Amino acid sequence: MTPYDDRDPDIRRRRFRPIPVRMLVPNVITLLAICAGLTAIRLSIEGRMTLAVYAIVFAAALDGIDGRIARLIKGQSKFGAELDSLADFVNFGVAPGLMLYFWQLHELGNAGWIAAMVFAISMCLRLARFNATLDDPNKPAFAANFFTGVPAPAGAITVMLPIYAAFLDLGRWPAALTAGYTLLIAFLMVSRLPVFSGKSMRMRVPPELVLPAFVAVIFFIALLISYPWYVLSIGTVLYLLALPLGYKSYRDQARAMRATPSPSGEVPSPPAAPTLTSLSEPSHDGDRPGRLH
Numbered sequence: 001m002t003p004y005d006d007r008d009p010d011i012r013r014r015r016f017r018p019i020p021v022r023m024l025v026p027n028v029i030t031l032l033a034i035c036a037g038l039t040a041i042r043l044s045i046e047g048r049m050t051l052a053v054y055a056i057v058f059a060a061a062l063d064g065i066d067g068r069i070a071r072l073i074k075g076q077s078k079f080g081a082e083l084d085s086l087a088d089f090v091n092f093g094v095a096p097g098l099m100l101y102f103w104q105l106h107e108l109g110n111a112g113w114i115a116a117m118v119f120a121i122s123m124c125l126r127l128a129r130f131n132a133t134l135d136d137p138n139k140p141a142f143a144a145n146f147f148t149g150v151p152a153p154a155g156a157i158t159v160m161l162p163i164y165a166a167f168l169d170l171g172r173w174p175a176a177l178t179a180g181y182t183l184l185i186a187f188l189m190v191s192r193l194p195v196f197s198g199k200s201m202r203m204r205v206p207p208e209l210v211l212p213a214f215v216a217v218i219f220f221i222a223l224l225i226s227y228p229w230y231v232l233s234i235g236t237v238l239y240l241l242a243l244p245l246g247y248k249s250y251r252d253q254a255r256a257m258r259a260t261p262s263p264s265g266e267v268p269s270p271p272a273a274p275t276l277t278s279l280s281e282p283s284h285d286g287d288r289p290g291r292l293h
Helices: 009-015 021-045 049-072 078-103 110-132 141-145 152-159 161-167 175-190 207-226 228-259 276-280
Strands: 146-148 194-196
Touching (some): 049 078, 078 152, 078 161, 078 175, 152 175
């Protein structure tokens, strides 16, 4: 009997052992997000751009909750991590790039296709860099509160600003300007710009503010449903304007770390940005967090 003989009862038990439902729930949410992204591509081909944008926003909302639900119910898994990363590439790289191409970039011919393709490839590279540097042992503690480059969902939401402007009757941007803006967002995604994430912040709401917090969330959702293009446009502009603030915060914390001597008397070195060499080296830690963002 070979070590992989299906007749071995121990192997059959290991292969067909039950999977807890809590391990499946986050993956189902991720699959729903992929369905939304693929549907957005179909809707853009059919010219129903409004619904296509709604589908991408819905996918971004699902992406924001699947990892948190996985951590809440202890449903992290390596399978879920890889699935989440592939979903981000489809939903926030391929789908927005194709939507912009079908909407306007096709007017530029090959140049428009190159802009859409560069955006999708930049999203892929950004996710690959994130995965490769996830377990960097040299990363300072404060760096966990920052992304390197614009994150995937934010890149997808911001790159569609020309579509929001057109829906607000502000006029269609020139196709060349839309292509240039698409390349700018692609550059921001693959850049080494520190972007504030807030993932490591533990926010607690005082008991007396719980109900007002619920009202604020409901009010925001109502605004998004009633005035989606205003909310998305203003949110995109404010997000882009806030990027320098994240860089300044990262730089200030890095300077403070360099100025503070370690207990041994040595001054810690500044955090090193990821390089091509570090990206190509395999991780020394066999375990990776269950969800990727």
